[in-house]
Amino acid sequence: MYLNYLASISRYIPELLLVMLMVGLILIETTYANDDKNKRYIFITAISGLVVTFISLLLNLDGKSETIFNNSMVIDSFSTTMKMIMVLGTLGAYYLSTISKEIYESLKTEFIIMAIGILIGGMILASANNMLMMYIGIETLSIISYVMAALKKNDERSSEAGLKYALYGGISSGIMLFGMSHIFGVIGTIQFTGMAANIAKLDHTQILIMMPSFVLFFAGIGYKIAAVPFHMWSPDVYEGSPTPVTTFFAIVPKLAGISALVRVTMIFFSTASPLSVMWVGLMMVIAALTMTVGNVSAIGQKSVKRMLAYSSISHAGIMIAGLVVLNKIGIQAIVFYSMIYLFMTLVAFYITNIVQDKYGNDHFERFQGLAYRYPYMAIMMSIVMFSLTGLPPLAGFVAKWNIINSLLSSKFYTLAIVLVLNSVVSAYYYLKIVRLMTLKQPESTEEIEGFGFLNQFIIVAMTAPVIILGIFWDSVMNIAYNAKLFIP
Amino acid sequence: MSIYYYLAAFLFCLGLLGTIFKKDLISILLCLELMMSGVALLFILFSKSTGFLGAQLMVIFTMIISACEVAIGLSLIIALYRKKQTIYTDDIKIITE
Numbered sequence: 001m002y003l004n005y006l007a008s009i010s011r012y013i014p015e016l017l018l019v020m021l022m023v024g025l026i027l028i029e030t031t032y033a034n035d036d037k038n039k040r041y042i043f044i045t046a047i048s049g050l051v052v053t054f055i056s057l058l059l060n061l062d063g064k065s066e067t068i069f070n071n072s073m074v075i076d077s078f079s080t081t082m083k084m085i086m087v088l089g090t091l092g093a094y095y096l097s098t099i100s101k102e103i104y105e106s107l108k109t110e111f112i113i114m115a116i117g118i119l120i121g122g123m124i125l126a127s128a129n130n131m132l133m134m135y136i137g138i139e140t141l142s143i144i145s146y147v148m149a150a151l152k153k154n155d156e157r158s159s160e161a162g163l164k165y166a167l168y169g170g171i172s173s174g175i176m177l178f179g180m181s182h183i184f185g186v187i188g189t190i191q192f193t194g195m196a197a198n199i200a201k202l203d204h205t206q207i208l209i210m211m212p213s214f215v216l217f218f219a220g221i222g223y224k225i226a227a228v229p230f231h232m233w234s235p236d237v238y239e240g241s242p243t244p245v246t247t248f249f250a251i252v253p254k255l256a257g258i259s260a261l262v263r264v265t266m267i268f269f270s271t272a273s274p275l276s277v278m279w280v281g282l283m284m285v286i287a288a289l290t291m292t293v294g295n296v297s298a299i300g301q302k303s304v305k306r307m308l309a310y311s312s313i314s315h316a317g318i319m320i321a322g323l324v325v326l327n328k329i330g331i332q333a334i335v336f337y338s339m340i341y342l343f344m345t346l347v348a349f350y351i352t353n354i355v356q357d358k359y360g361n362d363h364f365e366r367f368q369g370l371a372y373r374y375p376y377m378a379i380m381m382s383i384v385m386f387s388l389t390g391l392p393p394l395a396g397f398v399a400k401w402n403i404i405n406s407l408l409s410s411k412f413y414t415l416a417i418v419l420v421l422n423s424v425v426s427a428y429y430y431l432k433i434v435r436l437m438t439l440k441q442p443e444s445t446e447e448i449e450g451f452g453f454l455n456q457f458i459i460v461a462m463t464a465p466v467i468i469l470g471i472f473w474d475s476v477m478n479i480a481y482n483a484k485l486f487i488p
Numbered sequence: 489m490s491i492y493y494y495l496a497a498f499l500f501c502l503g504l505l506g507t508i509f510k511k512d513l514i515s516i517l518l519c520l521e522l523m524m525s526g527v528a529l530l531f532i533l534f535s536k537s538t539g540f541l542g543a544q545l546m547v548i549f550t551m552i553i554s555a556c557e558v559a560i561g562l563s564l565i566i567a568l569y570r571k572k573q574t575i576y577t578d579d580i581k582i583i584t585e
Binding site: 130131132135136139142143146147150153154156159160162163166167169170171173174175177178180181182184185188189190191 | 500503504507513516517520523524526527530531533534537538539540542543545546549550553554556557560561564565567568571572580581
């Protein structure tokens with residue numbers, strides 16, 4: 001029994017490292033004076049802690065897939081890969097928070113402490129193997145997110161964003177629990193282990209009860225991904241919260257939700273049954289709606305951050321589209337898409353934040369003539385925008401191509417057409433920034449301090465994968481190919 | 489069994505409707521708690537009928553987590569109240585298109 005737990009803990013080192021890092025950062029923070037500007041040890045500890053976590057996840061990647069802690073968590077290469085992407089996203093958002101002026105100097109430590117808390121929640125969610133762990137993961141993710149959205153506590157917009165997030169989150173998690181309780185009532189267990197056999201045993205009436213229960217169950221996860229019927233919080237929260245927080249929200253909770261959704265789908269619906277037909281239909285409708293609503297709403301926006309929020313909704317829709325095929329090709333496409341999405345989102349938000357810090361707002365006009373003053377940055381932003389649209393030879397194209405490939409291989413032609421048409425719509429608002437940067441004259445010739453050498457170097461380094469993976473994508477595709485989902 | 493099911497479903501629906509139609513934030517939080525207690529009752533009920541005790545664990549966690557949620561919600565309401573001197577949802581809409 002005890003040895004069993006020890007064996008479990010040996011596979012659970014990354015999460016434990018993060019917990020220790022979180023506590024350690026709180027302790028280190030107390031040694032500094034309240035108005036201390038230069039909290040160097042926190043920076044060093046946070047960065048090195050996240051890197052060590054990344055390395056320990058990398059070591060975990062090759063181990064055999066197994067369930068730990070009495071079947072409550074599952075460690076497999078899929079969840080480990082998604083966790084690695086989340087850790088990278090946290091690193092990126094943390095560096096942005098240290099250079100951003102959006103977060104008060106005294107609260108910068110709070111940012112990384114809470115970010116690590118959310119990361120732990122995301123990791124629990126990514127490897128949850130029963131309903132309880134899934135609920136705990138979602139709530140760990142959510143409850144800290146509410147505080148994080150309200151990080152600028154003297155700004156009423158930020159407080160409003162946090163409150164909106166909290167209320168929507170509370171309601172959707174209540175709805176999810178309602179669905180979960182009915183699923184439990186029908187199946188008789190909260191464990192996901194051996195679920196396929198349980199599903200196969202259901203009779204007609206029980207399946208009829210299960211269908212709406214799963215729709216309710218989807219509310220909780222769909223709210224974290226910002227899938228369409230539950231997306232209303234997303235633009236407001238993204239706009240109201242400070243930009244580094246928005247960057248973080250666009251990556252970590254979203255990818256955690258996607259990985260939970262993939263796991264739930266494959267556990268409950270990978271065998272043919274009336275339920276799986278229902279779920280595929282539901283996912284198709286939600287994917288198409290999420291893409292379309294995200295893209296169409298993004299067109300009329302004035303604020304770049306809000307535009308990026310809507311665009312991240314539509315990207316979530318594309319990732320959900322990879323789910324309907326219910327096989328390995330779709331999951332690989334989703335993992336690959338997440339990797340590319342990470343880099344594209346980080347670069348877009350970095351540049352937006354630095355421009356916004358200079359001018360005080362992030363309207364499209366602030367980007368006018370950026371190509372004449374900071375040509376490298378304008379080139380990087382253009383590359384990312386083209387990649388988000390999905391133009392070859394950039395990585396965004398390959399990512400989208402993989403999703404469409406998986407759709408076509410299972411004959412979901414309609415959804416593939418919707419996806420392609422949505423890419424065309426998205427070109428309008430992405431390329432608007434490119435047009436403003438290159439064809440308009442700059443408003444002022446003042447220097448933007450954020451674009452120092454180091455920051456420019458980091459932005460270029462983060463754009464490099466977007467260019468390189470557009471051509472040499474087979475090595476990363478191998479990582480995605482090895483990300484196998486383990487269904488106990 | 490069935491009467492408890494109706495009670496739980498009634499509590500849940502009451503809470504859900506309250507969160508949608510109520511205009512002040514404190515009531516919304518109370519309705520959230522009502523939803524959660526309905527769900528907790530459901531879990532106890534199904535746990536009794538299926539004989540699987542794991543679901544009672546779920547009840548305890550539901551209670552703990554919803555308490556955390558309400559605490560966070562209240563603190564956010566206070567943060568907003570200090571700025572706007574109101575807790576009515578109609579008066580605090582700042583972020584718009």
